[in-house]
Amino acid sequence: MFNLPRKTISIFHRLSSYIVMYKSPSFLRVRCISTTCSDLSQSFAYSYLIDKFGFSQQSSLAAAKYLRFKTPDKPDSVIAFLENHGFSKTQIQQIIRLRPNLLYSKVENNLLPKLEFFRSRGVSSPDLIKFLFNNPTILSRSLENQIVPCFNRLSNLLQSDDKAVKAIKRYPFLVTCNFDAYMLPNINFLLDNGVPESNIRAMFLYHPRSFVMIPDRFIEIVKEVKEMGFDPLKMKFLRAVIMFRKMSKTILERKFDVYKKWGWSEQEIWEAIRKTPHCMDFSEETIMATMDFLVNRMGFKPLLIANQPSVLCRSLEKRIVPRGLYAQELLSKGLLKKYTLSGLFDTSEKVFIQSFVNRYEDIAPELLKLYKKKVDLATGGKYRTRKL
Structure with missing residues (x-):
């Protein structure tokens, strides 16, 4: 037997809880933290995810490290709640795959109040199912500290609960993003550059995602559009900002090439823009x-x-x-x-x-x-x- 120094033995003990499994170079990697994969594969949560949702072993291992329930009572109540509110089995499976910790939720104290809040603001049941499915993170966020304040700020910006709902339906991540970090600075910069608030509201309603961005890059785009000669007072200014916001330079160049095939010069393309x-x-x-x-x-x-x-x-x-x-x-x-x-x-x-x-x-x-x-x-x- 090798005689290893105590320090080395200690390192091996610490590393024993970090096991990485590979089936092939492209296969999903699962890292088990603070416990072994063997332990997780023997857990009730691991078996529950496979039996209830048909998860693969790898997906179950990845999710089971966040779950420690030993009986089906709480997860069954969450699933029953979602089913009773119109979510299909396929939708529930995908939601749990993305947010397995929702199986820990308290139905009456956690999930139900969120659905009731959105319904009280005019969200229909089909729309509610759709945008919660598209962004299930909403169900795991605090109603008082995140969802309500964010919704109220959107409603104030758009001057209507109904319009706030329409914006959220178009981009469900509005409810969970950091308003102060990724939206407010961009809106304020537009206002500082002479863009009318009414224009911002109108474009935000139909293109909410375009206003959610790291401010440094958004500010660059606004400056570039202004240098091109667009008038901030006109709606075309915001349309140009949105166009450049969602299009990479490479894609823009490819579209230029298409128009050039029809005999347009670069100057004529810019004039068209x-x-x-x-x-x-x-x-x-x-x-x-x-x-x-x-x-x-x-x-x-x-x-x-x-x-x-x-x-x-x-x-x-x-x-x-x-x-x-x-x-x-x-x-x-x-x-x-x-x-x-x-x-x-x-x-x-x-x-x-x-x-x-x-x-x-x-x-x-x-x-x-x-x-x-x-x-x-x-x-x-x-x-x-x-x-x-």
Whole structure:
């Protein structure tokens, strides 16, 4: 037997509680802290997760180190509570996989008050299930210290509980993020740079995630947008901030390359962005398919589209294709001599029907059916985005 120094023996004893298991180089690694994996695999919690949820051994080991219950009473009550409030078995399984410590929750004192709070603020049961499933961390946060204060601040910002609920539905992590660290500094910087509070509220309601960011980077983006010549008083300023906020430089360059394939110069692309920042919001495949239809099928010049980039923000399948095909039918029948890019695609559906369908109902009453047929053809999948 080797005679090891006492110090070395002590180190081995301390390390014995840190066991790392590998099945393959890409396999999930499980680190067992303060106990051995062997101990965990013999625990009631380990068996419970496998039997109740069908967890793998590795997932059960990873979760069991946070759980020490020895009877099914408390976890069963949590599962029953979630089931009674409309969560499916699949949803419950995923929630527990992400937040296994919820199985320790006290139903009456912990979980129920949170659901009652959101319902008291106008959240419907289906919406509540959806955003709690998307961010189950909400269920493990303090109602008094986190959820209520955060919701109230959102409600004050948006001037309505109803709007606060809509924002949370769009981005459930609003309730659990650090408002003072990742939202308030960004909003204050916009205000300091002349962005109207009403514009901030309007954009926050529909794009809440874009305002949650490390302030240093957000401030850089705002400064860059201002240097590009965008007016902080106009909504385009915030649209540009949001566009650059969610798009990496690499992705932006790839979209520039798509437009360049259609003959746009870099300057023309930037001019299009200044006119309509969200013309860059779409995937490269969608941009390519839209340009292809407008240029090759409809016959519009690429530079005309560059001068009216708002058209690129219209739905290819629901608006551009059906209206475009319908207008070509009118041309072929001699009912229409010409059409403009904005007249076809930038008008509302009501105005389009009045201008291009109803005005011909005495001459050709079948035109409305024809237009609906074009809509069905487009949305049926024939004109979907294609790979570059």
